[in-house]
Amino acid sequence: MSMPRRLGTALLVAGALTAALAGCAAGTPGAAGTASSTGAGASGTPKLSGAITVFAAASLKSTFTQLAGDFEAKNPGTKITLNFAGSSDLVTQITQGAPADVFASADTKNMTKLTDAKLIDGAPANFATNVLEIAVPPSNPASIGSFADLAKPGVKLVVCAPQVPCGAATETVEKATGTTLAPVSEESSVTDVLGKVTSGEADAGLVYVTDVKTAGDKVRGIPFAESDQAVNTYPIATVGTSQNKELAAAFIATVTGSEGKKVLSDAGFGTP
Amino acid sequence: MNRRSGTGYTGIPPWIYAIAAAGAVFVLLPLVAMVAKVNWPQFIPLITSESSLTALGLSLRTSTASTAACIVLGVPLALVLARSPFPGQRLLRAFVLLPLVLPPVVGGIALLYTFGRQGLLGKSLELAGIQIAFSTTAVVLAQTFVALPFLVVSLEGALRTAGNKYEAVAATLGARPSTVLRRVTIPLVLPGLAAGAVLSFARSLGEFGATLTFAGSLQGVTRTLPLEIYLQRETDADAAVALSLLLVAVAVAVVGLSYRRPRIGVAPEGAFR
Numbered sequence: 001m002s003m004p005r006r007l008g009t010a011l012l013v014a015g016a017l018t019a020a021l022a023g024c025a026a027g028t029p030g031a032a033g034t035a036s037s038t039g040a041g042a043s044g045t046p047k048l049s050g051a052i053t054v055f056a057a058a059s060l061k062s063t064f065t066q067l068a069g070d071f072e073a074k075n076p077g078t079k080i081t082l083n084f085a086g087s088s089d090l091v092t093q094i095t096q097g098a099p100a101d102v103f104a105s106a107d108t109k110n111m112t113k114l115t116d117a118k119l120i121d122g123a124p125a126n127f128a129t130n131v132l133e134i135a136v137p138p139s140n141p142a143s144i145g146s147f148a149d150l151a152k153p154g155v156k157l158v159v160c161a162p163q164v165p166c167g168a169a170t171e172t173v174e175k176a177t178g179t180t181l182a183p184v185s186e187e188s189s190v191t192d193v194l195g196k197v198t199s200g201e202a203d204a205g206l207v208y209v210t211d212v213k214t215a216g217d218k219v220r221g222i223p224f225a226e227s228d229q230a231v232n233t234y235p236i237a238t239v240g241t242s243q244n245k246e247l248a249a250a251f252i253a254t255v256t257g258s259e260g261k262k263v264l265s266d267a268g269f270g271t272p
Numbered sequence: 273m274n275r276r277s278g279t280g281y282t283g284i285p286p287w288i289y290a291i292a293a294a295g296a297v298f299v300l301l302p303l304v305a306m307v308a309k310v311n312w313p314q315f316i317p318l319i320t321s322e323s324s325l326t327a328l329g330l331s332l333r334t335s336t337a338s339t340a341a342c343i344v345l346g347v348p349l350a351l352v353l354a355r356s357p358f359p360g361q362r363l364l365r366a367f368v369l370l371p372l373v374l375p376p377v378v379g380g381i382a383l384l385y386t387f388g389r390q391g392l393l394g395k396s397l398e399l400a401g402i403q404i405a406f407s408t409t410a411v412v413l414a415q416t417f418v419a420l421p422f423l424v425v426s427l428e429g430a431l432r433t434a435g436n437k438y439e440a441v442a443a444t445l446g447a448r449p450s451t452v453l454r455r456v457t458i459p460l461v462l463p464g465l466a467a468g469a470v471l472s473f474a475r476s477l478g479e480f481g482a483t484l485t486f487a488g489s490l491q492g493v494t495r496t497l498p499l500e501i502y503l504q505r506e507t508d509a510d511a512a513v514a515l516s517l518l519l520v521a522v523a524v525a526v527v528g529l530s531y532r533r534p535r536i537g538v539a540p541e542g543a544f545r
């Protein structure tokens with residue numbers, strides 16, 4: 001085989017991959033289109049403008065995307081860029097100087113890391129809570145009905161590792177109920193746990209109530225009373241280095257206000 | 273054995289050295305930055321903790337197993353691709369090399385739908401009493417999947433460079449194909465095979481995405497060193513950095529050891545030592 005031919009194949013594969021990636025990227029900025037239609041709303045409030053970047057926990061993806069879109073629609077001329085990742089990743093990024101204006105964490109522990117480092121403006125506001133729920137494949141192959149069922153022998157249970165917030169919550173519930181779980185895998189993120197359940201690899205997983213809602217009919221959620229032993233609180237705050245604290249405060253007010261409460265509770269979050 | 277010419281002329285214009293130096297710095301600087309970040313007083317306790325040693329042991333065992341699997345599957349593949357033209361060969365090569373350009377997570381998803389419980393082969397395997405998901409076998413499968421192209425590419429290159437004169441001569445002297453393969457072809461490309469095996473081992477050692485997606489993460493069973501680093505990073509940055517350095521050291525040791533000898537495209541007399 002000649003060299004140019006081989007190069008051609010390689011370029012073809014590379015080209016296809018690039019096209020696929022570009023397709024993904026083009027899907028996101030849908031909020032911009034809706035902005036103009038409802039733009040006339042806010043006339044009494046002081047005029048907000050400029051752009052901010054919001055760093056939010058991965059579990060807030062759907063709710064914050066909606067809230068940011070609504071906010072931009074109500075306040076023409078504003079732009080909210082969202083960055084979703086695990087809370088501890090976001091803390092690392094902000095500590096290393098990433099340009100964030102607002103930080104919304106999935107637990108108080110990670111927010112405390114930033115307040116301790118004097119990187120937060122004022123006191124964080126708690127805006128949502130989340131509790132664990134059992135997620136099983138729709139057919140519930142291991143007939144799970146309660147938290148105690150998870151400890152049955154032969155159940156392929158997947159949980160979060162104790163190092164991440166959902167795993168810490170799992171450990172707390174375990175201790176409070178005196179149950180010893182024997183998971184087949186301890187994942188690094190709640191989405192990995194959910195993935196193992198939706199793909200049918202695991203019989204059950206411990207995830208957040210909101211994750212079960214997001215997954216739709218791909219999993220069945222089984223709430224359990226013991227989950228109130230470990231309630232995760234979500235705080236939000238303005239980052240100290242923000243260049244547009246007015247806009248940051250306005251967005252936080254939306255999240256903590258009635259509009260935010262509605263969107264969050266629709267997604268399964270509790271109120272603190 | 274050193275085939276470099278003795279004239280001292282390299283044919284490299286001086287400015288190439290400047291750019292080459294920049295390239296070297298680009299690769300080395302992040303490593304230096306990491307070494308600078310290591311908490312040295314705590315280094316030994318961090319890398320000798322039970323979870324670290326378990327992860328390292330698992331990584332070395334699974335990488336060895338997947339390198340063996342790569343040799344078993346990759347040598348015949350490389351021979352077929354290099355020596356016998358057949359229809360669709362170009363396409364086969366493109367597909368065999370696909371894991372090189374595929375994000376490992378995609379590989380993990382593909383493996384899941386093949387060997388997973390609900391997968392293409394998974395159901396039959398489960399009936400046969402074999403459960404791959406969440407087992408060490410799953411880790412080896414993930415590593416083999418991503419590392420196989422490295423062996424195939426190295427060996428195919430070596431086979432093409434070596435040519436088939438000696439094989440043809442052996443055949444005219446009455447050697448059967450299997451004998452030619454064992455006595456002529458394999459010894460001839462042994463350095464290329466070794467280089468490919470080392471690259472496969474190094475790639476297996478660093479495998480992360482496919483393992484995370486396909487095998488899960490449990491101490492001593494599926495949590496290899498890269499997964500342990502990823503997890504430690506959540507809570508203990510010092511431990512993550514120390515383990516990263518350990519992984520780099522192991523990789524450098526493996527690759528360094530193998531590149532001390534002349535490799536692909538070596539003169540035939542070297543192969544017949």
